[in-house]
Amino acid sequence: GAGVSQSPRYKVAKRGQDVALRCDPISGHVSLFWYQQALGQGPEFLTYFQNEAQLDKSGLPSDRFFAERPEGSVSTLKIQRTQQEDSAVYLCASSLGTSGLNEQFFGPGTRLTVL
Amino acid sequence: SQKIEQNSEALNIQEGKTATLTCNYTNYSPAYLQWYRQDPGRGPVFLLLIRENEKEKRKERLKVTFDTTLKQSLFHITASQPADSATYLCALLHNNAGNMLTFGGGTRLMVKP
Numbered sequence: 001g002a003g004v005s006q007s008p009r010y011k012v013a014k015r016g017q018d019v020a021l022r023c024d025p026i027s028g029h030v031s032l033f034w035y036q037q038a039l040g041q042g043p044e045f046l047t048y049f050q051n052e053a054q055l056d057k058s059g060l061p062s063d064r065f066f067a068e069r070p071e072g073s074v075s076t077l078k079i080q081r082t083q084q085e086d087s088a089v090y091l092c093a094s095s096l097g098t099s100g101l102n103e104q105f106f107g108p109g110t111r112l113t114v115l
Numbered sequence: 116s117q118k119i120e121q122n123s124e125a126l127n128i129q130e131g132k133t134a135t136l137t138c139n140y141t142n143y144s145p146a147y148l149q150w151y152r153q154d155p156g157r158g159p160v161f162l163l164l165i166r167e168n169e170k171e172k173r174k175e176r177l178k179v180t181f182d183t184t185l186k187q188s189l190f191h192i193t194a195s196q197p198a199d200s201a202t203y204l205c206a207l208l209h210n211n212a213g214n215m216l217t218f219g220g221g222t223r224l225m226v227k228p
Contacts, residue, residue, distance in 0.1 A: 004158070035218075040220070042119075042204050042221050043204075048214060056214075059215075091158050093158070098214065100216075101147065102214075106158025107158050109156075109157075
């Protein structure tokens with residue numbers, strides 16, 4: 001079927017606003033990852049879900065960042081009280097199994113610009 | 116501190132030549148190393164995975180080597196084509212960090228016709 005999709009593709013927020021970024025993984029994929037990619041840098045890990053369980057959130061930069069995957073499929077990354085340093089591309093990836101050997105399939109990302 | 120380093124300067128080569136990209140790491144014990152390709156405005160696309168006990172892996176025009184003594188991986192594209200122009204990212208999977216991938220900063224490759 002279709003690959004990983006993310007929406008919106010672009011988001012402009014005023015500093016202090018809350019934003020919600022959506023990820024639709026490949027159907028049936030157990031694992032879901034969120035990454036943050038600053039301009040000219042590689043993706044940085046934010047959080048990892050196995051089905052609906054958030055097993056690792058060690059990469060979330062502050063308590064303003066929150067992610068959920070309540071039914072084990074679609075995931076939402078929420079950023080509260082956005083700051084300029086939150087401006088980046090937010091990438092979602094999914095993989096079929098739970099092993100690190102599984103290929104991660106990435107979505108196109110959401111480019112967030114905080115003014 | 117832990118570091119994954121890729122040459123931040125773009126690599127410019129002529130079509131038909133072999134491109135070689137380098138990934139060096141310090142203070143990691145990776146179980147696996149992966150290479151991804153990323154085009155502008157798109158997410159990374161998986162290319163190859165190599166395990167710590169493998170010295171070399173090939174896929175079509177791509178070849179990856181992994182030297183755990185030197186703490187280095189080399190990524191080669193033979194008979195390069197302008198369509199190979201992209202940013203190439205290496206990523207490590209730690210032995211004891213679940214599924215978390217740690218990415219290098221990427222190297223941009225430009226293949227000129």
